[in-house]
Amino acid sequence: MPYRKLPRSFYDRATLEVAPDLLGKYVVYHPPRGKIVSRVIEVEAYIGQDDPACHASRGLTPRTRPMFGPPGRTYIYFIYGMYYCLNFVTESEGSPAAVLLRAAELVEGRQAISLPPKAGRDDPYPLSGPGKFCRALGLTTDQNDLDLTGDVIYLQDRNGETVNIQQSCRIGINVGTARRWRFYDGNSGAVTRPRQARRKG
DNA sequence: TGAATGATGCGCT
DNA sequence: GCGCATCATTCAT
Numbered sequence: 001m002p003y004r005k006l007p008r009s010f011y012d013r014a015t016l017e018v019a020p021d022l023l024g025k026y027v028v029y030h031p032p033r034g035k036i037v038s039r040v041i042e043v044e045a046y047i048g049q050d051d052p053a054c055h056a057s058r059g060l061t062p063r064t065r066p067m068f069g070p071p072g073r074t075y076i077y078f079i080y081g082m083y084y085c086l087n088f089v090t091e092s093e094g095s096p097a098a099v100l101l102r103a104a105e106l107v108e109g110r111q112a113i114s115l116p117p118k119a120g121r122d123d124p125y126p127l128s129g130p131g132k133f134c135r136a137l138g139l140t141t142d143q144n145d146l147d148l149t150g151d152v153i154y155l156q157d158r159n160g161e162t163v164n165i166q167q168s169c170r171i172g173i174n175v176g177t178a179r180r181w182r183f184y185d186g187n188s189g190a191v192t193r194p195r196q197a198r199r200k201g
Numbered sequence: 202t203g204a205a206t207g208a209t210g211c212g213c214t
Numbered sequence: 215g216c217g218c219a220t221c222a223t224t225c226a227t
Contacts, residue, residue: 053219078212
């Protein structure tokens with residue numbers, strides 16, 4: 001194992017420290033068959049009950065429970081009737097916060113991911129988009145609240161590759177857009193682009 | 202090339 | 215019932 005698996009202490013920090021630090025890290029997922037490795041390109045921070053865009057702003061519910069739990073676990077939710085989104089829980093237990101994985105570059109395991117039925121066979125960035133990422137890896141709520149320091153899904157440190165860290169407003173939400181809590185690698189083509197009607201810079 | 206829309210189901214009011 | 219941390223397709227220019 002050439003790289004270090006990120007320990008729980010990595011996630012047990014201020015979310016705005018963890019989010020940009022995640023860029024360039026490797027997400028390793030071991031489904032029952034195969035192994036998929038991808039490189040984190042784009043993330044967004046959702047922090048606390050005072051952030052109106054954060055699911056935790058409506059309080060503790062069965063759905064948002066993982067965000068209120070200890071750091072270093074997954075928070076996967078179902079949205080728009082057909083998509084799942086993967087988050088990494090940060091900050092100490094009782095402090096609800098998480099980082100949404102918005103885009104990644106496929107590094108290893110192309111044969112193990114599932115592509116959309118029609119288009120996308122030659123998509124150079126099959127993990128570009130939070131919904132696309134989870135669909136490709138087959139992540140569902142079955143993988144919700146999983147320990148990120150275990151062997152099923154975890155992150156690895158990068159190997160000193162340069163990351164061009166950029167920052168902007170969050171995408172795809174209608175509240176809390178003033179917070180510049182989106183971080184991405186400006187050197188990667190896998191970065192997602194906001195829809196015109198939602199463009200906020 | 203860009204904007205509008207349909208698919209689709211769950212959590213919460 | 216409504217809105218949603220989305221995406222692919224369709225339609226208009």
